Amino acid sequence: MQQHRSVHDVMTREVVTARPDTPFKEIAALFHRNDITAIPVVDDQERPIGMVSEADLLRKEAVLPDPEGRAPGRWLEPADRARAEAETAGGLMTSPAVTARASWSVPEAARAMDKHKVKRLPVVDEVGRLVGIVSRRDLLQIFLRHDAAIREEIVHDVLGQTLWLAPGDVQVVVHDGVVTLTGRLPRRSLVPIAEQLCRAVDGVVAVHQTLDWSEDDTDVDLEHPRAYHADR
Numbered sequence: 207m208q209q210h211r212s213v214h215d216v217m218t219r220e221v222v223t224a225r226p227d228t229p230f231k232e233i234a235a236l237f238h239r240n241d242i243t244a245i246p247v248v249d250d251q252e253r254p255i256g257m258v259s260e261a262d263l264l265r266k267e268a269v270l271p272d273p274e275g276r277a278p279g280r281w282l283e284p285a286d287r288a289r290a291e292a293e294t295a296g297g298l299m300t301s302p303a304v305t306a307r308a309s310w311s312v313p314e315a316a317r318a319m320d321k322h323k324v325k326r327l328p329v330v331d332e333v334g335r336l337v338g339i340v341s342r343r344d345l346l347q348i349f350l351r352h353d354a355a356i357r358e359e360i361v362h363d364v365l366g367q368t369l370w371l372a373p374g375d376v377q378v379v380v381h382d383g384v385v386t387l388t389g390r391l392p393r394r395s396l397v398p399i400a401e402q403l404c405r406a407v408d409g410v411v412a413v414h415q416t417l418d419w420s421e422d423d424t425d426v427d428l429e430h431p432r433a434y435h436a437d438r
Contacts, residue, residue, distance in 0.1 A: 210408050213315050214308035216347050217329050217338035223248045224258060226296030230266070233258055233295055246328040247299045252335045254328040256299030263298065265290040305330045306340060312408070316345050351409030353380040360385065364403045369396060376400070376417065383411035394419040 222240050224233055224247045236245060237260060244259035292298045306315050306327040315327060319342065329338040357380040365371045365378070369391075376389035385404050391397060397417050404413045 210406075211312050211348055212308065213306050213310045213312065213327075213329055213338075213340050216312065216344040217308065217340040218344065219338045221246065221328070221336060221339045223252075223336065224295040225249075226255070226294060226299075228295040230263065230293050230298065233298070234263055237263075244326055246303060246336060246339065247295045247301075248336055254303035254305055254330065254334075254336050256295075256301035256303050257324075257326075257328070258295050258299045259325075262289065262300065265298075303328055305334075307331075308337060312345050312348055315340055319345075348408045349383060349411065351383075353383065356380045356383065356385070356407055356409045359407050360404055364400070364407065368403060369400060383409055385410055385413045387413065387415035387417055390418045390420060392420050394422045394424050 222236055222242060222245050224236065224245050226247060226249070228247075233245070237243060244257055246254040247256040247258055249255050289298055304318065304322045304324050304327060306318060306329050308329050308331070310318075318327060319325065326339055326341040328336055329340055331337050357378050360378050360380070365376055366373070371391070374389075375391065376387055379386040379388075385407075387400065387404065391400065397415070397419060400417065401413050401415055404410060
């Protein structure tokens with residue numbers, strides 16, 4: 207089957223970074239000049255140690271007096287207040303940095319983002335050095351794949367080379383990434399397998415199927431040996 211796209215395929219390789227001592231205003235300028243909303247903070251060995259985002263900079267507004275000179279709200283936790291009052295990337299950043307490897311599949315990176323509730327992942331090599339960055343938008347590139355390419359992979363790779371089905375046994379329609387399977391499989395146990403393999407194809411949004419089967423190999427009644435001997 208086709209090699210699925212990896213983080214290496216979709217990541218940005220030229221990464222704008224900050225050092226722990228990078229000043230607040232310089233970070234804001236980096237965001238503006240490069241049209242970005244977050245940057246990794248790296249150490250002297252180019253290893254990510256944290257991330258600074260627009261949200262981290264905006265926290266500064268929370269501790270500023272309002273136009274009438276009143277004190278800022280007291281709702282900030284002590285740690286958040288310290289970050290809001292920080293002047294450099296080292297104090298502003300969220301740490302430690304949640305990272306990805308270039309060899310990860312796109313779904314692996316998506317699961318890491320979801321688990322840690324982050325919008326981007328610095329990508330590191332075997333020794334932890336920064337080699338790129340991947341964002342939610344980068345991961346969504348796989349859903350730009352054309353319906354014709356998705357259908358070709360399912361027909362040729364999934365149904366033909368993996369399940370060894372004869373041409374025409376299963377009809378495949380793909381519209382806006384949604385796959386519809388109709389036809390007949392030789393065994394009932396192949397239905398969920400075919401559906402799962404199609405879901406794993408890059409660019410597939412959903413799979414619907416009304417597949418029939420020639421032989422029901424899932425209804426097997428095996429008598430437990432101990433129960434058999436107990437009745438004798």
